[in-house]
Amino acid sequence: MQEIKFSEAQEIKVNSKKVCCNGRNGNDGDSSGHPIIYLDVEEEEPTRCPYCSQVFVYDCTVEQIELTE
Numbered sequence: 028m029q030e031i032k033f034s035e036a037q038e039i040k041v042n043s044k045k046v047c048c049n050g051r052n053g054n055d056g057d058s059s060g061h062p063i064i065y066l067d068v069e070e071e072e073p074t075r076c077p078y079c080s081q082v083f084v085y086d087c088t089v090e091q092i093e094l095t096e
């Protein structure tokens with residue numbers, strides 16, 4: 028079980044307005060994750076996944092992150 032501390036939560040920067048999250052971002056499948064959901068990313072403010080609290084930040088300077096199964 029991985030504890031997520033908000034102050035230390037890692038933000039994922041994306042250059043897409045649409046991201047998918049399965050709860051295993053940044054992990055190698057250790058955690059069970061959650062059903063894949065799609066989130067709208069706003070330019071002005073970070074988006075937080077309601078399942079795993081992963082934070083996505085829009086940043087047009089980063090390369091597109093492709094999430095794989």
Ligand SMILES: [Zn+2]
Pocket residue numbers: 048049050051061076077078079080081
């Ligand atoms: Zn998630």
